[in-house]
Each structure stands twice: as C-alpha cells, then as structure tokens.
Amino acid sequence: MSIKTLPWEGGCRCGQVRIKVSAPPLLTMACHCTGCQRMTASAYSLSVAVPSEGFAVTKGDPVIGGLHGATRHYFCPHCMSWMFTRPEGMDWFVNVRATMLDDAGRFTPFIETWTSEKLPWAITPAIHSYETVPAMEDYEGLLQEYSEWAAKPEA
Template sequence: MPSLNLPAEGGCRCGRVRLRVTAPPLLTMACHCTGCQRMAASAYSLSAAIPSEAFVVTEGEPVIGGLHGASHHYFCPHCMSWMFTRPEGLDWFVNLRPTMLDDPGWFTPFVETWTSERLPFAATPAVHSYAALPAMEEYGALMAEFAQALAKEAFAAGGSAG
C-alpha cells in the first residue's frame, strides 16, 4: 500500500471547499452498508480515519447532509460532494472520503464493513472483512496492525541497506 504524502491537500468537486491533512490515517476502510451505497451513489463508500488535530478545512464552509443524525456527514454546499464524516462520540478522528484529496492514489481499504449488505460484484482488497462493524474493542488492534503496515511500506519505499 503506497503512503500518503503529507501534508496532503484536497477539496470537493467544484473546489469551493478545500481541506488539509497533516498526519497519516489511523485506519482506512470501505463500507458496504446500503446507507453508504445511497449517499455515495456507488457500491460502497471509502474513508480514511484522520486524527482530528491533523484535519482542517482551509476554504469554504461544508454543510451537514445525509441523515442529519448522530454522525454528521459534511458536504460542499454548492456541488454537494460528500467530503467527510464526524462520528458522534468519536471526536478524536474524522472519516475523510479519500477521493477528496488531490492525490488519492495512495488509498487502499484495510478494513471493509457491512459485507452482509455488499453488492455481489463489489470486491475490495481489504485485509479484514466484517459482516457488520468490528467490536469497539477490536479497533485498537486494527489500528496497530494498520500502523505496522504503513511503517513497513515506508521502510520498503525508503530502501534498505542490504
């Protein structure tokens, strides 16, 4: 999995809302739930959990859309691109739609969720798959394993004295 070049900049389709990421993701995911299918108008949604302190909107003001429920889904008010989500009670990260970044080529989902609702053709290369969501106590190990994979990739990209 290629690594995200930091700082990373991005924005919505029309460019009126721009953002910056200054730290690597804690975890990358694909969600197959029917809600994400409908909001993304796709087979699944992609997200990168970015530490909140490493995420900033630099231009424009996104608006809340989607279900207007406990988790807030943020969209560009002009082009309506679904940009990121702030899950209720989990203020320490932001679920960024990685395709909002100017260079999303680094992204690969590490975890896929709601495979019980997956469309038959929708395959991902995720390392871990869950019929619904992982148990809360599993996220620590998933993030640690993901961080190890990122570190291993960074080492390989830097070469080794062999």
C-alpha cells in the same frame, strides 16, 4: 501510501471547499452499508480515518447533509460532494472520503465493513472484512496492525 508526503490536500468536485490532512491516518476502510451506497451512488464509500487535530477545512464552509443526525456528514454546499464524516461520540477522529484527496490512488482499504449489505459483485483488496463493524475491543489491534502495514515501503 507514504506518510512521508504529509500534508495531504484535497477538495470537493467544484473546488469551493478544500481540506488538509496533516497527521498520519489511523485506518483506511471501505463501507458497504446501503446508506453509504446511496450517499456515494456507488457500491461502497472509501474512508481515511485521521486524528481530529490533523484535519482542517482550509477553504469554504461545508454543510451537514445525509441523515442530519448525531453522526454528521459534511458536504460542499455547491456541488454537494460528500467530503467527510464526524461520527457520533468519536470526536478524536474524522472520516475523510479518500476520493476527496488530491492523490486518492494511494489509499487502499485496510478493512471493509457492512459486507452483509454489500452488492454481490463488489470486491475490495481489504485485509479484514466484517459483516457489520469490528467489535470495539478489536480496534486497538487493528490500528496497530494498520500502522505497521501502512509504514511498509510501497511496492
């Protein structure tokens, strides 16, 4: 996952909403919670956390979907693809659904969360696993470790 290829672009299934990532990711993850399972119709959701200033919607106007709560999940208004999330109280980053990026294959999950709710057969190559989410005091170390891991040349 070379950051040398920035910016990254992506979009929804129908192409009416397009996004751009222009800053290196902070972390990649797979979330096994039942909410993500239901919103993706899959075993887990894949996310790339990017700094807010390095994220832009370049075409279209996504709408809020999911639970419509304080944490906002954004979808294409036409095809209803779940594109990104702005977590409540964490305005400094955006969780982009990795599969919305044009070259999604480069994003390996570094951590996996909510393994307490995972489907028994769901396996990821994540380096760190958490029954729920990492403790807040663990994030600084995880971000540093991810930065070093992501900077390694691709195999």
